[in-house]
Amino acid sequence: xxxxxxxxxxxxxxxxxxxxxxxxxxxxxxxxxxxxxxxxxxxxxxxxxxxxxxxxxxxxxxxxxxxxxxxxxxxxxxxxxxxxxxxxxxxxxxxxxxxxxxxxxxxxxxxxxxxxxxxxxxxxxxxxxxxxxxxxxxxxxxxxxxxxxxxxxxxxxxxxxxxxxxxxxxxxxxxxxxxxxxxxxxxxxxxxxxxxxxxxxxxxxxxxxxxxxxxxxxxxxxxxxxxxxxxxxxxxxxxxxxxxxxxxxxxxxxxxxxxxxxxxxxxxxxxxxxxxxxxxxxxxxxxxxxxxxxxxxxxxxxxxxxxxxxxxxxxxxxxxxxxxxxxxxxxxxxxxxxxxxxxxxxxxxxxxxxxxxxxxxxxxxxxxxxxxxxxxxxxxxxxxxxxxxxxxxxxxxxxxxxxxxxxxxxxxxxxxxxxxxxxxxxxxxxxxxxxxxxxxxxxxxxxxxxxxxxxxxxxxxxxxxxxxxxxxxxxxxxxxxxxxxxxxxxxxxxxxxxxxxxxxxxxxxxxxxxxxxxxxxxxxxxxxxxxxxxxxxxxxxxxxxxxxxxxxxxxxxxxxxxxxxxxxxxxxxxxxxxxxxxxxxxxxxxxxxxxxxxxxxxxxxxxxxxxxxxxxxxxx
Amino acid sequence: xxxxxxxxxxxxxxxxxxxxxxxxxxxxxxxxxxxxxxxxxxxxxxxxxxxxxxxxxxxxxxxxxxxxxxxxxxxxxxxxxxxxxx
Numbered sequence: 001x002x003x004x005x006x007x008x009x010x011x012x013x014x015x016x017x018x019x020x021x022x023x024x025x026x027x028x029x030x031x032x033x034x035x036x037x038x039x040x041x042x043x044x045x046x047x048x049x050x051x052x053x054x055x056x057x058x059x060x061x062x063x064x065x066x067x068x069x070x071x072x073x074x075x076x077x078x079x080x081x082x083x084x085x086x087x088x089x090x091x092x093x094x095x096x097x098x099x100x101x102x103x104x105x106x107x108x109x110x111x112x113x114x115x116x117x118x119x120x121x122x123x124x125x126x127x128x129x130x131x132x133x134x135x136x137x138x139x140x141x142x143x144x145x146x147x148x149x150x151x152x153x154x155x156x157x158x159x160x161x162x163x164x165x166x167x168x169x170x171x172x173x174x175x176x177x178x179x180x181x182x183x184x185x186x187x188x189x190x191x192x193x194x195x196x197x198x199x200x201x202x203x204x205x206x207x208x209x210x211x212x213x214x215x216x217x218x219x220x221x222x223x224x225x226x227x228x229x230x231x232x233x234x235x236x237x238x239x240x241x242x243x244x245x246x247x248x249x250x251x252x253x254x255x256x257x258x259x260x261x262x263x264x265x266x267x268x269x270x271x272x273x274x275x276x277x278x279x280x281x282x283x284x285x286x287x288x289x290x291x292x293x294x295x296x297x298x299x300x301x302x303x304x305x306x307x308x309x310x311x312x313x314x315x316x317x318x319x320x321x322x323x324x325x326x327x328x329x330x331x332x333x334x335x336x337x338x339x340x341x342x343x344x345x346x347x348x349x350x351x352x353x354x355x356x357x358x359x360x361x362x363x364x365x366x367x368x369x370x371x372x373x374x375x376x377x378x379x380x381x382x383x384x385x386x387x388x389x390x391x392x393x394x395x396x397x398x399x400x401x402x403x404x405x406x407x408x409x410x411x412x413x414x415x416x417x418x419x420x421x422x423x424x425x426x427x428x429x430x431x432x433x434x435x436x437x438x439x440x441x442x443x444x445x446x447x448x449x450x451x452x453x454x455x456x457x458x459x460x461x462x463x464x465x466x467x468x469x470x471x472x473x474x475x476x477x478x479x480x481x482x483x484x485x486x487x488x489x490x491x492x493x494x495x496x497x498x499x500x501x502x503x504x505x506x507x508x509x510x511x512x513x514x515x516x517x518x519x520x521x522x523x524x525x526x527x528x529x530x531x532x533x534x535x536x537x538x539x540x541x542x543x544x545x546x547x548x549x550x551x552x553x554x555x556x557x558x559x560x561x562x563x564x565x566x567x568x569x570x571x572x573x574x575x576x577x578x579x580x581x582x583x584x585x586x587x588x589x590x591x592x593x594x595x596x597x598x599x600x601x602x603x604x605x606x607x608x609x610x611x612x613x614x615x616x617x618x619x620x
Numbered sequence: 621x622x623x624x625x626x627x628x629x630x631x632x633x634x635x636x637x638x639x640x641x642x643x644x645x646x647x648x649x650x651x652x653x654x655x656x657x658x659x660x661x662x663x664x665x666x667x668x669x670x671x672x673x674x675x676x677x678x679x680x681x682x683x684x685x686x687x688x689x690x691x692x693x694x695x696x697x698x699x700x701x702x703x704x705x706x
Binding site for chain 1: 651661677684685698
């Protein structure tokens with residue numbers, strides 16, 4: 001089978017048993033890989049309503065067919081599980097070098113159930129599975145853990161997906177990390193890994209996937225390289241030089257990134273002069289020591305920082321923060337202290353926290369303390385008021401180190417904290433209890449839909465029209481009529497990006513229409529245009545069915561009132577905006593083939609050859 | 621009329637350094653300025669004009685405004701284009 005190893009690995013940590021099964025070719029063609037294939041398999045492997053931390057709960061690592069296939073931008077790997085945050089489907093993907101090495105280790109997916117008696121890590125060495133004691137690693141942060149494993153195995157080139165202390169403590173904000181600073185961050189899969197006492201999945205190997213038509217990939221690759229030197233040189237000079245950080249200043253000034261926990265207005269609550277500090281070139285100045293690129297990436301949008309002699313602890317190998325963390329740890333808290341922002345981002349990477357949820361949670365606490373909802377003793381006496389960057393660091397350190405009331409209150413995120421004290425819900429900015437990314441849903445109805453009505457809520461990286469048009473004319477971005485077909489088109493495209501192992505950044509250097517050619521060249525599968533569209537729809541519906549079988553319905557996909565401008569914002573670009581996500585979602589659900597209660601119709605399930613779901617969703 | 625413009629976008633081209641003067645006809649709106657900017661950096665934004673207009677915004681005299689906002693002589697405009705990811 002082209003593009004695949006053809007093998008899936010199933011592991012039970014309770015008795016350390018191992019089973020290898022063949023990957024069915026039709027399943028590969030229909031679900032491709034990543035979150036789609038992961039959802040299809042977990043649907044069978046996990047009984048309905050399995051608690052996320054039960055022995056029967058399954059954690060999966062899944063490649064896409066582009067991983068290790070020498071396709072530019074094709075290195076994203078996916079972790080799948082049930083989410084501890086919203087008790088529904090979860091998938092998150094990461095970059096770096098883990099994906100191609102995972103491929104070389106010999107499996108298209110590794111699915112782990114059971115709970116180990118003691119901390120353990122799994123080493124997959126060219127197909128062979130070994131369980132190794134991780135007691136001595138338990139409690140270590142991510143970079144020392146990676147280093148210790150590489151030293152222990154005597155190989156600096158093994159790749160490691162692991163949890164930090166956040167995952168060990170079952171924090172709902174825990175990420176699965178790799179390559180020191182790459183994070184499959186969202187939805188709390190790190191907690192699922194921690195619940196199994198699994199510190200790391202380590203991979204090494206020399207296996208390759210065969211490609212159906214290498215010449216097509218070579219041709220596309222040559223064109224891409226030529227474009228990088230010619231017509232796309234400017235893209236390289238910007239996106240390639242500054243990465244996602246390049247958008248930070250503009251995003252904040254456009255009121256897309258958060259200001260004052262999403263209650264502030266650009267220029268009023270965060271000035272242009274303040275925003276200058278978030279300019280990527282200003283961030284790089286005196287800190288950037290080298291470029292960083294994931295495997296098979298010609299763009300190389302990352303950077304490594306060295307920060308020394310400033311008002312934060314020295315950092316020798318810190319990642320330049322991605323866009324999300326930049327406003328998250330600055331303008332959202334109404335300050336522009338970028339050294340402390342970089343340090344908090346580094347803390348999250350070291351302790352294995354999702355930066356998006358983490359900064360959203362600290363900002364929520366900042367607003368609650370400033371408003372008197374929280375008392376100083378709730379935060380161990382730390383004066384976490386608007387603009388106090390030093391206090392932001394102190395609270396962040398306490399959450400990371402599991403210290404005091406800060407950690408007790410905040411370690412599972414803002415919604416969990418508000419529910420536990422039965423207060424502060426007005427300051428939440430969550431969908432189904434997970435903090436939203438740094439793209440304001442009030443800028444476009446479609447973005448609100450993507451956040452709220454999506455099997456993995458709160459993600460800006462899931463599909464929809466909203467993200468692309470959020471700064472456009474009001475008559476387009478707030479229009480809720482006749483949007484269904486286009487919305488499904490965008491959802492389908494993004495589903496395929498994620499299932500194949502593509503990085504979203506591929507569109508910067510390669511035309512979006514090349515994606516089908518690349519996937520077909522790797523896999524040898526051929527899809528009509530309609531089949532390709534339905535490939536993406538199937539991915540969305542399969543992920544949706546995982547939660548739908550557990551009883552999740554439209555009313556369970558909640559969003560905080562502030563996200564839809566309740567109460568109304570009175571100043572700035574968002575003044576008076578009311579977001580009609582429901583009307584937009586009506587159009588989307590109808591167009592994709594769901595009932596108004598957000599479950600797939602029988603006819604759609606038959607069309608997608610997903611009849612196996614029907615008895616679960618329609619028992620009568 | 622003459623306005624001054626700076627750009628925070630994937631490519632700033634000839635609008636690059638600080639606030640630069642730009643001439644526009646009387647009655648021009650933000651949309652006209654965005655289109656003029658797009659045309660000034662041909663092929664360099666990696667997107668169609670329509671895509672650019674849907675991903676770009678402007679602050680006029682430090683107020684984020686819609687595309688239909690009329691411009692006036694002496695206005696200072698900041699063109700903003702967001703980026704995804706991270």
